[in-house]
Amino acid sequence: MTTDRTTPLPDIDALSRNATLLIEEFTRTAGAYMKPISQADPLDPELAKPPEEVNDVVKTLGTVVERWMVDPQKSLEAQKKLSDAFITLWGSTWHRLQGEEASPVALPEAKDNRFKHAEWSTNPIFDFIKQSYLITSRWAEELVDEADGIDEHTRHKAQFYLRQIVGALSPSNFVMTNPELIRHTLQENGANLVRGMKMLAEDIEAGKGQLRVRQTDPSGFEVGVNVAVSPGEVVFRNDLMELIQYSPTTETVLKRPFLIVPPWINKFYILDLNPSKSLIGWMVSQGLTVFCISWVNPDERHADKDFESYMREGIEAAIDAIGVATGESEVAAAGYCVGGTLLAVTLAMQAATGNKRINSATFLTTQVDFTHAGDLKVFADEEQIRSIEARMKKRGYLEGSGMATAFNMLRPNDLIWSYVVNNYVKGQTPSAFDLLYWNADATRMPAANHSFYLRNCYLDNTLAQGRMILGNVRLDLKKVKVPIFNLATREDHIAPAISVFEGSSKFGGKVDYVLAGSGHIAGVVNPPSKPKYGFWTGGAAKGRLEDWISAATEHKGSWWPYWFEWLEKQAPARVPARIPGEGGLPSLGPAPGTYVRMKA
Structure with a gap:
């Protein structure tokens, strides 16, 4: 990447010091993640099992792949469609690299704030990365939408899971593929990554080994003091x-x-x-x-x-x-x-x-x-409800973080990945926002109540x-x-x-x-x-x-x-x-x- 007058060259000494600090914070983060595992019984068979949610994702998306593989001709047509789109994109990018105008092959939706930074469009390389992502993700979404022979609940789950994966793999989430984050990191000589890793460790510790992404500064509010104050x-x-x-x-x-x-x-x-x-x-x-x-x-x-x-x-x-x-x-x-x-x-x-x-x-x-x-409704089929009930049986309740995560997953780009980038890559503490403070103030759910609700409302209506x-x-x-x-x-x-x-x-x-x-x-x-x-x-x-x-x-x-x-x-x-x-x-x-x- 070339720099311009608005992006000063990094301070090599500061960059080196921050690289060392980053390694130290990474060690702390790894320790926070491993602590619950190290304290668990090493013979516990549950430790060797992947989470039930992962199994369901693999099973659901695997069903979609299977349906495409049974029809080689249709599968070949789908692959050709993706190849044609990339050939067009390569041609468009080549013209842009020669200083010529070229129409985009794929544009983000108007409400998609991930690619608002100007260089996603003005820089041909990052424009190529952006459009490659959009072409591939939309192609994958079409595969789910057009798969034959799957029931609507499985299709709904596949659409939902794919949306989570697509959101996680967006180039806007990573330093080396996001022009804004590259400039931000160079300007701060990597100090942003050190702060971000420190916050990541704190949030994993707060989640007792699971990442609990902070969406606001909790120190700015207190129940009965500046929220919930009606007499x-x-x-x-x-x-x-x-x-x-x-x-x-x-x-x-x-x-x-x-x-x-x-x-x-x-x-x-x-x-x-x-x-x-x-x-x-x-x-x-x-x-x-x-x-x-x-x-x-x-x-x-x-x-x-x-x-x-x-x-x-x-x-x-x-x-x-x-x-x-x-x-x-x-x-x-x-x-x-x-x-x-x-x-x-x-x-x-x-x-x-x-x-x-x-x-x-x-x-x-x-x-x-x-x-x-x-x-x-993605979380409410018989198999998943039985899994939730088994987890609740161990403690008598469902942890509040479980529902909070589910709600965040309904809008992953806005409620998960924007905060991941802001907190852990830019190293910026979220601002104090009462609505998000309330949202993070989670509550548990009793096992009997939640089981009845899931079965009688979402599952059986x-x-x-x-x-x-x-x-x-x-x-x-x-x-x-x-x-x-x-x-x-x-x-x-x-x-x-x-x-x-x-x-x-x-x-x-x-x-x-x-x-x-x-x-x-x-x-x-x-x-x-x-x-x-x-x-x-x-x-x-x-x-x-x-x-x-x-x-x-x-x-x-x-x-x-x-x-x-x-x-x-x-x-x-x-x-x-x-x-x-x-x-x-x-x-x-x-x-x-x-x-x-x-x-x-």
């Missing part, structure tokens, strides 16, 4: 949850109290990140008496806590406590993600038993029909089919008649908009489907004071999602005021504001409580 009191506690009642900021409040059911796969304070974008704080400011469940971070003691336990000791216990605190027997409720799935199950149970205490339901990016559940059995009761969502506000987001990788749309038809009452911009988090946490995205309304979710969107009305700004208007119309009566701890339940301590502080 309130814990008014109830049991083995599974603490119930927080938030302090009012208005003289009067809606008579019907409001219960938030967050997901247990994350901590509740995604809805209370800071005062400027706290959905909980905003709800309080509108005159709602807000209660929020804060789930325990489970350990081996909670191994047998199943889905019914979370319903009985979670939602139903919360409604009982709200009744004691406020004197009200009915509540409105909102469920976020899997918390919404649990809320739907509870509604179906109440409809089946006649114990109807939830009179209005809001679902935030929630699935009840898992037919179109997206890439997470029993809730949508009216076949889910809980407490010897068959649950039928068609019996749920309460008004429902069903929010989806357009770019959701966890609860796809189509999945939420089609799930709307499973209920027996009126469902208002609303589509917000952005994804699973940003589409929900979109405050009116600083709205980044708009939303679409169009009434009931009927027909095809594409047709619903075409006919829908687009609104600028946050969906929050629109939703509150919908909620207030159902029960507009108001009463004097309720002070936490002054009702039938005394305070057990200030919000955000103790359970949220438990680390995985």
Whole structure:
């Protein structure tokens, strides 16, 4: 590579010193990786086995290869297609090396930030590397898409696994094939690699032998200090949850109290990140008496806590406590993600038993029909679920890092490899970002609960089919008649908009489907004071999602005021504001409580 006036020649002495330091840090990194192995029983047969995930990748992609090999003519045509593309690229690159103009053979997608640096296009060598990667990766993707004779689940898994491999092998991830990283390393005389290796060792140590890629600076946040700071009191506690009642900021409040059911796969304070974008704080400011469940971070003691336990000791216990605190027997409720799935199950149970205490339901990016559940279905076939269950049986729970990794794998270039490059190659500490701090604050999942969820939702889809059995009761969502506000987001990788749309038809009452911009988090946490995205309304979710969107009305700004208007119309009566701890339940301590502080 040639240098120019903007890239000074490296300091050879500094480069040599940093090379020595790099070797020292590499030794530390290797030690951090090997430590758990060295402490394990050397006769343990598990040490000799590759991870189950690796076996499944090899098996799945091997199936695709086999299907191509049974048809030599088709295989030959595929190889010729790749060869033709490279011949064209060689010709294009030759013209560019002669100083002539040449049209690119392959261009990155508009949203692909890996190749934004100018030299990926202006330098013929790096342009060749970039286009070679794009041609090869797209060719491999076509092989998976066009393979004959494989079932759709296997094809889906192959597409997902190939995306992980393609993301890992991108030339943008490596110093010697990335022009930006070469310049960066020369400018710093290799000091960036030393810092990066040091951070790599720290992150492997933090992951106890497994790499836990840091996405933010955790020292910039503390729960209850600058995240999860809405004032309130814990008014109830049991083995599974603490119930927080938030302090009012208005003289009067809606008579019907409001219960938030967050997901247990994350901590509740995604809805209370800071005062400027706290959905909980905003709800309080509108005159709602807000209660929020804060789930325990489970350990081996909670191994047998199943889905019914979370319903009985979670939602139903919360409604009982709200009744004691406020004197009200009915509540409105909102469920976020899997918390919404649990809320739907509870509604179906109440409809089946006649114990109807939830009179209005809001679902935030929630699935009840898992037919179109997206890439997470990759992890939910019988073989993989048995593997997960075997791992959970040893400890009684699934480590929080497992789910965090799965979510990151849905967008590997943005959520994994961009941080790998920034942290371990550029040697730059990630900036402090509250959303990513919350994302890294992982929670475990009890074995019984997670097994039920995977099997009944992702694998067998029993809730949508009216076949889910809980407490010897068959649950039928068609019996749920309460008004429902069903929010989806357009770019959701966890609860796809189509999945939420089609799930709307499973209920027996009126469902208002609303589509917000952005994804699973940003589409929900979109405050009116600083709205980044708009939303679409169009009434009931009927027909095809594409047709619903075409006919829908687009609104600028946050969906929050629109939703509150919908909620207030159902029960507009108001009463004097309720002070936490002054009702039938005394305070057990200030919000955000103790359970949220438990680390995985």
